[in-house]
Amino acid sequence: MRLHRLVLTNYRGITHREIQFPDSGVVVVSGANEIGKSSMIEALDLLLEAKDRSTKKEVKQVKPTHADVGAEITAEITTGPFRFVYHKRFHKRAETHLTVLEPRREQLTGDEAHDRVRAILAETVDTDLWQAQRVLQAASTAPVDLSGCDALSRALDVAAGEAVQLSGAEPLLIDRINAEYLRYFTPTGRPTGEWAAATKRLRDADAEVARCAAAVAEVDDAVRTHATLTADLARLAEERAAAVEKLAAARKAADEVAALTQQLKQAEVVAAAAEATLEASVAALTERRRLRAEVDERAAAVAELETAAAQAHEEELTAKEVHEAAEAAADAARAAVEASQARVDAARRAVEQLSDRDEADRLARRLTKIDSANAEIGRLERELASIAVTDALMRDIETAAAAVELAAAQAELASAHIEVVAAADVELQVGGQTVTLPAGATWSANATTPTEFAVPGVLTARVVPGAPASDTQAKLDAAQQVLSDALAAAKVDDVASARTLDHRRRELVSAKDKLTATVHGLIGDDDVEALRARLAELSSDDGSEDPPATDPRRARAELDEATAAHRKAVADCETHRKVAAAATKRLGERSTEAATAREKVTTSYAELVARRDRLHQQRATVSDDDLLVKAEADMEKARRATGLVADLGGELARCAPDNVAAALDEAERRVDTLTRRHDEVADELRVVAAQLKVYGTEGRKCQLDAAETEREHAEAEYLRVHRRARAAQLLRSVMNRHRDATRQRYVDPFRDQVERLGRIVFGDTFEVEIDPQLRICSRTLSGRTVPYESLSGGAKEQLGIVARLAGAALVAKEDSVPVVIDDALGFTDPDRLVKMGAVFDAVGGDGQVIVLTCSPQRYESVGAAHHIELSA
Template identity: 60%
Template sequence: MKLHRLVLTNFRGVAHRDIEFPDSGVVVISGANEIGKSSMIEALDLLLTVKDRSTKKEVKSVKPTHADVGAEVLAEISTGPYRFVYRKRFHKRAETELTLLAPTRAQLTGDEAHDRVLAILSETVDTALWEAQRVLQSSATAPVDLSGCDALSRALDVAAGSSDGAAGDADPLLVDRIEAEYLTYFTATGRPTGAWAAATARLRAAYDEVARSAAAVADVEQAVLRHAALTTQLAAATERVEATEERVSAARQAAAAVAELTRERDTARVLADAATATHTASSAAVNERRRLRAAIDERSRSAAELIAVAAESAQTHAAAQQAAEAAEAAAEQARAVADAAAVAVDAARTDLAHLVARDEADRITSQLVKLDVARAELAEIDRELFGNTMSDALMAEIEVAARAVQRAADQAELASARVELVALADTRVQVGERTVELRAGQDWTAVLGTPTDIELPGVLRARVVPGADAAETHAALTAAGEVLADAVRRAGVQSVEEARAKDARRRDLQSAQHRLQATVAALTGDETVDQLRARHAELIAGQPDIAGNTETARAALMTARAAHRVATERADAQRASAAAAVTACHEAAVTAGVLREKLGTAQAELQAATERLATERRAATDDQLALAAEADAEKVARSGAEVIRLDAELAAAQPETVAAELDAATRVLREAVREREATATALTELTATLKLYGTQGRKGTLDAAHTEREHAHGEYLRIERRARAAQTLRTVLLRHRESARRRYVEPFRGEIERLGRIVFGADFEVDIGTDLTIRSRTLDGRTVGYESLSGGAKEQIGIVARLACASLVAKEDTVPVVIDDALGFTDPDRLTRMSAVFDSVGGDGQVIVLTCSPDRYAGIADARLIELTA
């Protein structure tokens, strides 16, 4: 598989990019960070694997954010006998187009084109190898996984020369038949399946059925034993019920006697309580008569006192009313003074606003002058920058070309012939097209990279012919010089130094441009120049002619505010005084009214109490009430003595003991009856269960289960022998195949060590597992596991392994090796050696390097450089 061309349009941040790749060799694609180098790999994967209408997050993430358009990817690819141009547009107006160029021309669209490309890739490309031959930024140090690469396996089989008829080269049909036989009895993970699993399940079910049937027979035997136990338990429960019923009868008779005594005692208590209530009422009547006489005397004294207090309260209310009227008049006068001070504050504030507007207009005038000067300087710099054709990319190209010329010159000097002439007398020497004048004793030296004639006119002619290496290095120097001259010419200068001076001037102009742009931005702020001019015109329009300045106006405003504040405080104080006087007047009025109401109430209560005492004395005199109270006290004493006698008789009968005995006997009887009924119910249910067991034939079922178990065990043994035999045969075959794998790992290890020794030295060795993964590295006699190596060493070994794979696989199986911004952990010496590895691989394959630092790969002699621009 080879990638000839890749075109991206509106793909993530890439507006348009069209790159053509050489059919073989190393191509270095360089560009700044986030310019979209990794997006090229992602675009190729989406083109080859995802339909144009897909809604996967991988497709959504590449939709451009700067325009409402669909992302497009086009690639020209050749693989096997096919060569085709394949294009897809995602997101908006999705479409797929395929143009087959070879072996026969054809055009397809939509899903038909997608399916056709998948079929071509499935037929001609080892997709596992295509995935493995990538060194991505996210997995540069991860071990290379080549275990599933069929193309590499075929190449290693050929390189190992496996033809001795070992088990590892067994007939694939035989291997498939053994595997099929194994899968008849086992899954791919080694678990039983098919007939083997069925026989195992049948045997397990037979054992379960025997256990279940035996348990059922045991249940019958257990039920017979429980029936006999329940019959004995029912007879004992019946005897306990009869004995407990006699105990309950005796306890009930004793309880009836106690209840009779309790009723008599309760009746005596009722009579005693009635006598006590009557005595309490007669005593209360006597006490109430005394209290009523005392209350009449107290109310007479209170009424006399209230008359004097009410007269004094009326005088206080009149004085408070006069004070309130005077305070209201003073508050009104203070409010008028405060209003006049507020008018003065508003006038001072208006004058200050006009003066502030005048100062703001003056400030904007100065700001506009500075803006005009800065914009004029910025326009001059923009004009000069427009005429400066130098760019960062062109300067970088000149620097790279200059370094290439220097390297070529150094190599040419080392490889060229060196001629030294010493004049024994004054003479003239013709060196090629050049005439050299030499005085006696003077020496002259030259380095010659091409065949050159040296002639002493009329005396001697010599021809200096450098070796082939000198000619090559001289040609390389000439070519590098031409590249440098072309770059200098495109920059519009005569030399590298002039280009550097022109680039320095461009950078100075850009710096001044940024400074002036920042000045303009700072002067304008969030406004434009037109907005500033409009605001200036608005500020000066209709501005009144006011004398003074803002400081004087602020002082006048502060003075007016202070006077207003003093007047307001005085008005507030007067209002508070007036409010307090009004409140005092209201409180005096309320107090006078309350005293008047209290006096009326006291006089009414005194009259009512006097009338009530006269009414009660007409019904019963004070002496009659005293005699009735004494008679009621004697009745209380007689009824209390009767209650004490009955309490003594009831205590002697021990009512708590009698009640406890009755409760205990009743509870025992209840439990005995419940136990008898539960036992009788359980016996009835068990009898019915035994009748049901007798109709189920559980013993016959147990015998049948034993017979099924014997048959299942026999079948299990028969199938087990066949399954174990298939398992053993497969194990032996796999062991021999593993041995054969170890044998063809050697060519892969040899190629890795050949390339790795260019980088790490002559004692470089690796240990390769049968899954073609690198397990350890040996250097200077010390072996280190792969995971313990440094990030740089892992990255270098990973690239070496992929290049080794590329050199081993057959020409028709090759895929591009893609290296995305790798060798960032590599020191300069190893970078030079890695360049030699790239040079040594060669071949018909493609190696695509994506990097933001092209100097890392400058040592690759035959590499083609493609520089990306935004």
Template identity: 60%
Template sequence: MKLHRLVLSNYRGISHREIEFPDQGVVVVCGANESGKSSMIEALDLLLESKDRSTKKEVKQVKPANADAGSEVTAEISTGPYRFVYRKRFHKRPETELTIVAPRREQLTGDEAHDRVRAMLAETVDTELWHAQRVLQAASTVAVDLSGCDALSRALDVAAGDDAALSGSEPLLIERIDAEYARYFTATGRPTGEWSAAIAGLADAEAAVAECAAAVAEVDERVRRHAELTREAAELSQQHRNAGPRLAAAQEAADQIAALTNQAREAKLIAAAAAATSAASTAAHAERLSLVAEIGTRATTIAVLQVEAEQAADEQKEAAAAAEICDTAVEEAVRVLSAAQARAESARRALDQIVDREEADRLGARLARIDANHRERDRVCAELSGVTVTEQVMCRIDEAAAAADRSAGQLASVSAAVEFTAAVDIELVVGGQRVSLPAGESWSITAAGPGEVVVPGVLTARISQGPAAQEIQAKQVAAQQELTAALTAGAITSVAEARAADQRRRELQNKRDQLTATLDGLCGDEQVDQLRARLAQLQASQPAEPNLFATDAAAARVELQAAEAARTAAQTECETRRRTAATAGRRLAETSTKAAVLQQRHTAQRAELDAARNRLAQARASVSDADLAVKANADLRARETAERRVAELDEAFAAMAPDAVAAELTLAGDLAESLRQSHDDALNALREISIELSVFGSEGRKGKLDAAETEREHAASRHARVGRRARAAQLLRSVMARHRDSTRLRYVQPYRAELHRLGRPVFGHTFEVDIGSDLKIRSRTLDGTTVPYESLSGGAKEQLGILARFAGAALVAKEDTVPVVVDDALGFTDPERLAKMGEVFDTVGAHGQVIVLTCSPDRYDGVTNAHRIDLHA
């Protein structure tokens, strides 16, 4: 199969594209990303495989988004004896056209054309090989599977030397075996068809037997359960009658404990009331005694507080006198400190003004130097601007003068010297100049150029130059013209003047640079305007009195140090006196606070003593101290009597073991209730089972079980019969597959040898691969190191995938060849291997079609014989 021409119209983003492919060789189709390179292969597949009216997703996706038009694909293909032009339009007004050019011309349309193309391709093209011989972007590193390619299998049979006589019916036999196998098994070996139905029928029959047997067993289980429930109900009824006396005895004991509990509760209420009354009378008596004691204690406390308050008042007076003395000392120290601070400030201001005056003097001198340097630099710059000989002009003059000197020297070396010796007095005319030459004298000239010597009335001698001299003469003239032009550009007349002007320019530039450096040093990081502003500020801050600066800075600093020392001493003394005054103030505050607190406590204690005496008088007026004591004793004895009654009842209650009685009552009640509930449950279950048995009796479950067992025997017989045929087909297919795999192993070696032949120029002479029976590469060996295919780098996988397809293309027969399509591969390959892969492309392209689609055509520069097609050209 060969692709000669491909035309796309309104296909995805492609409005129109037509590409013609040579019959053999490498074709590199290059274009940018999303320019529709991969769409070309997709379009060819849709053309060959999908009908024009197809609604598959793959067909819908290629409709252009920017035009209301149908996608059209046209291809010119030759395969076997056929050559045809095939066109389809999808989506809008679908159409199919086929023109067969060879072996005889035919024209077909519609489904008839589609079916004819499919028939021609099925007859002449191994479609598995056509799809396998593609290196696509999405699967460029996946191991290629060529095991299903019949064309390659035939070629490998021949290459392996398989010369056994074939009848031609072997593929048909395998197909019939596969067809027979397919009656019973799927492609993955699962039962299907008649064998699956037999298995399912046997399983269903066994399930039906199991279901019927379970139904019969269910009836037996209900009968057994009915007998058990009858016996259980009788036993539970007898047990419930036996539990009655135990429950009555436990209830009687519980009633006795309840009566005793009521008596104990009443006794506790009486004891609690007696305890409350006794506590109240005892508390009243204790409060009376406490009040009497409190009055005595407060009288003693008041006497002590009176003495302490008088002592605190005396201490307060002494502290007030000391604080007043300290405050006077602080005021004096503050006055001395203020005078010292004023003296120090005055001395500091005087020193600052003297320093500012000195800085203004230095700044003024600095600005004067800056102005002088500015004027000098301006003068130098003005003089420098008047020099017309720049560095470029001087370089031009030097080059022109050197060229003129070289050409003059060369001209002098090739020019002839002509000497004239007069035999008699004669007169010569040379270039318009007359020369008188007496007899016996000589005169010579150098023939630097063509010239003419005339002896009037006698002869005319012409001097001409040779080609070399003429060429040098032309160079000399051109050099002189260039020198003249350079001197004119510099507004000077000679080279010496130019050199003098250039020397002066260099001197002025050096001086300008020196002045600029001096100005930079004088200004530093500051601008001249900033310096002038600072000077004006310093001058404005100077005092108007000229005699203020009678002292110098050293004397001012001495005065400032003395004033600072006096201020520091005064400040230290002031701080000392303030701390002393603060201590005296704190002492005064403490003594004042203490005196006030003691006075308040004395007053409060006096008021509380009077209040206590009033409360005692009121209490005694109500009940005397003796009556209160008698009542407290009587209430205490009543409390003790009530508590003894409560203890007696508690002992009697504990002797009856109330917890055990309660537990026994609970157990007896629970047992009776449990037996009653169990008896009722047994009777209910017995009634339900009786109803179920009456229903089961009408269903005929035993007859159904017999019918299901008969059906199972029929299903088992059919399962065994079909199973024998299925296992026989499976055995026959496995034997044929084993023999086919052994055959494949024979032709793995020719394929491996071809892959070695193509791969060793790329990977080196130690390159080897291990090939499986499915013709997939399992590992690669280089320099004795074997690496599994899946562990190789992306670049190596990509290269091996292309070489595997090239090996298949090289082995198949000429009539079975299909184009090898490489879609934007070798992106992981280094430049050295790219060049080697290019040589392999050339080798394979010499015998078939190789179509390369890429956005990086420079990857394939190593393919020397490639035919290149630019999609944007």
């Protein structure tokens, strides 16, 4: 099959397009996306398969939306000995025209033209091969299936040596065998036609014989049932009479038991009333005792709660005093912050007043020390190198110092304060140190750690702080250790030294920066004379006003010290604020606890008074002794009533009431059962008698004889058709087995062709495994085998194209169909694209290969390709 020309008019978005295809070789049809490349293949399929009046969805979808016209398709095709021009218009004014040019000229229209083209294609084109030789966008990596292509099978038979010359009659025997097989079986192996009809006839005959035999057996069963039911009816009448006599005796015994039961119930009512009275008396006595116990418990609880309330009140007063002290300290800290802020503002204003004089001084130094500026910069750098303090280290020192101050304040607040007043001259030993106190002198200290006091020869005392003081001391020790580490890293002894050294470092850095700026200014854009003029100008200005007498360095030092003092004051203020907040919280907790304790005392006392009043009221009504006497009397009455119930119960038990009731129930059920069964048997006997009358008029034995005769005829027909069907099935299976064996032999020629073309792309070590259905199972490169499904998308796409081109190379010239590749090789790298171009060149001259793509540069390596560019 060859496609010579394709014309589309009003097809989807294509107004008109005509393409001429060369008879052989590779044709690359390129164009932008959505220009209608894939639509060409779709249009060719619709032209060859759908009628012009078709209402299928595929036909409706190609109708143009920009105009109310019908889509038209024209193609010129050569297949086998036929060459024809085929035209169809769909949707509006549908029409079909066929002009056969070779081997003899024909012209047909309408359905006759459609049927003629279908007949030509069925005679000359392997449609399975035509569908398989396409690489479409949606399935470019799917494995190619060539197993159903008869044209390829014939070509592989020739390549495998099975046939030297084709006679054209090779499939005739298999077709006849298949036709004979399909007389009896469907393609899936289920019975059909004569074989299904014979089987159904025999099955229906068997069913009819079974039905008639069942009908005759039903008559015999009815006769036997009539005799059985007659005997059963007489037996049930005798049994029912005996059961009626037993029922009368059982009812007499049941009446005697009922009388005793009534007497027992009356005695139980009296005993229950006595028991209820006794329970009420015992409950009243128990309640009186419980109420006395509750009064005693409530009195003890009130005493305990009053003690707890007094203690809570004391704690509240203590917390209030602590809170007032903390608030006073916080107010003092806030006043210190405000004073330090005023000092900082004054120092900053003094520094600003000195800025003009500093500028004049700097200009004078720059003009008088130009030659020595670089030497001075060197000296400053050497001095800076000897200083270990840095900005980051100084920030760590300041942070650690603030933490130490905060921890010290917390430790002082949490520690015990010890004060000693000497009544006479005395010498103390405090923590291993000697303290001498004259008479009337006072000595005090804060104890944050265990401290021992001793008066030699008199006494020794040891003060151990509580857990809060120990915790704050531990925090203080940790903060001091962090500060010591930071000071050691800065190579200074204390924070003041660090601040002084940092201040010196900042001064050196500032001086170095100023000298550097002066040098760059003198060497760069500034002019010395201009600088002198500026200095003269500043000097004249200084003469008009009295310069401030404060030393600039002392002013800056004062600003730094004021700033540091302000920071410390802020930190102290924050510490006192937190302490005051904690004291406020503690006071609130103690106040709440005291209020709760007072409320509990009030509530408990009210409950105690209520219990006492209730006890007095009850005793005014009935005394404790009267309640006890009444309970004992009620107990005696209940004992007598219970004894009477026991006597009657024993007499009733000797009569065995359960056995009497069971015997009565059994007798009644027996009579009811026999009566119901007697009536049922009588009804069944009447029904069976009526059925026997009807059966006598139906002639069921004659029907059974006729059914058995029909079954004999059906069985004979079944056996005859069975032999023929099984023979056709056996012959077909043998032929298929031999054909499968032959197909297994022609896998090798197909594999050889695939490997020949594949080695152009993948190299000399390329091998593939092909199954009997001509599908690629795996690929081997350099001894490494990978299943087809595990390959990359690019490798799958390349192998699919190689397999189709191999099939096209093997198929005989008269059986070939165009290989259509729709926008493939999108997963292929540039090196492989070049090699795939060599594959196209290797097979392009043997058939027609049509490539549709939006990237024609992918196929630049196909040397003999014919390029067609589509435009909108």
